[in-house]
Amino acid sequence: MEGADDTTVAVLTVLPEGFRMGQTAPVVFAFPPGDQSLDTTSALVDGTYEEEALARGWVVVSPVAPGGVSFWRGSEVHIGPILDWIETWVEPEGGLIHLLGVSNGGASVFRAADLHRGRFASLTAFPGYPRGEGEIDAVVDIPVRLFVGGADEPWVEPMETFAAELEALGGDVELEVIPDAPHFIPQLADGVVLFDTLDELRP
Numbered sequence: 001m002e003g004a005d006d007t008t009v010a011v012l013t014v015l016p017e018g019f020r021m022g023q024t025a026p027v028v029f030a031f032p033p034g035d036q037s038l039d040t041t042s043a044l045v046d047g048t049y050e051e052e053a054l055a056r057g058w059v060v061v062s063p064v065a066p067g068g069v070s071f072w073r074g075s076e077v078h079i080g081p082i083l084d085w086i087e088t089w090v091e092p093e094g095g096l097i098h099l100l101g102v103s104n105g106g107a108s109v110f111r112a113a114d115l116h117r118g119r120f121a122s123l124t125a126f127p128g129y130p131r132g133e134g135e136i137d138a139v140v141d142i143p144v145r146l147f148v149g150g151a152d153e154p155w156v157e158p159m160e161t162f163a164a165e166l167e168a169l170g171g172d173v174e175l176e177v178i179p180d181a182p183h184f185i186p187q188l189a190d191g192v193v194l195f196d197t198l199d200e201l202r203p
Contacts (some may be wrong), residue, residue, distance in 0.1 A: 001085045003078030007066050010038055011082060012045045014053045014060035024091040026202055027059045028098045029083070029112070029120075031105030033184070036065035036075075044102070052191035056199060059090055071108035072131060079112050083119060094203035096121035100194065103183065107131050114138035122201040126188055127155045129162040136166060144173040145197050147188060149181030 003009040016025060030049060032041040041064050053060045063082055069075045086097065098121050101109035106128015113120055114135040123139055126147035130136050144166060148159045156177060163175040178185055188194055 001082065003066065003075075003081045005077070007078065009066055009075075009078050009082065010041075010064040011085075012041055012060075012062045012064070014045060014050050014058070016054065016057045016059065019059070019090075021089050022091065024093055025057060025059045026098065026198070027061065027086060027090060027092040028053075028100050028198060029086070030060055030062040031071055031099075031101035031108040031112070032062060032064075033101075033103035033105050035068050036063075036070050036104060036108075037068065038064045048189055048191045048194070050191075052195040056195055058195065058198070061086055070104050072104070072111040076108070076111045076115060080116060083116060092121075094121060096203075098198055098201065099123040100125075100198070101128050102126050103128065110135040110139065113142070121203065122198070124194065124197055124201075126185060126194065127152060127159060127183070129155070129159045136162065136169070139166065140169050140171045142172075143201050144171060145201070146173065146175040147185060147193075148175070148177055149183060149185050150177050150179045151181060152183045155183065 032044050034040050041062050045062050049060045065075045099109040106125035110130035122143045124145040148155050163173050166173045
């Protein structure tokens with residue numbers, strides 16, 4: 001698809017069986033980790049999201065960072081055009097899209113929520129926390145679900161701090177620290193817990 005400034009942005013999708021253009025469906029906008037490359041994005045979509053999404057009737061949209069510039073360090077300019085493009089071919093359930101991200105993607109979801117307030121139903125990061133000033137305010141009014149591995153020491157403390165701050169602001173936030181788990185949490189790799197969480201956040 002065409003992003004900002006005529007930049008081509010590759011986007012991977014998972015569509016329910018029998019999906020028809022323009023139909024209503026729950027939609028999750030899923031940001032990948034690391035370099036957010038095609039290989040990384042494809043591995044996550046194929047290995048973690050696809051089976052559960054198909055089983056539950058979710059549309060998954062997962063973007064690839066153009067030129068290796070992550071979606072919270074420059075490529076966030078493309079998020080708006082991607083959202084507009086999504087809404088040309090699917091009607092998001094309840095009129096809002098869910099956010100999902102891991103690691104660098106877990107930073108990207110907060111940038112997306114801040115830049116495009118009012119367009120999202122929920123935010124889930126596994127792991128992830130806001131990096132930009134004002135991003136916490138963007139998620140006060142939507143449910144936030146957070147997962148972090150207990151052995152992922154650089155991420156546990158900032159996520160605990162963020163969760164406490166958001167709760168103090170009146171936000172709907174839940175943080176699960178998974179004992180002994182590393183940065184990429186094996187217990188979430190099959191997508192079941194993630195999609196259980198997303199299903200609970202449907203309108």
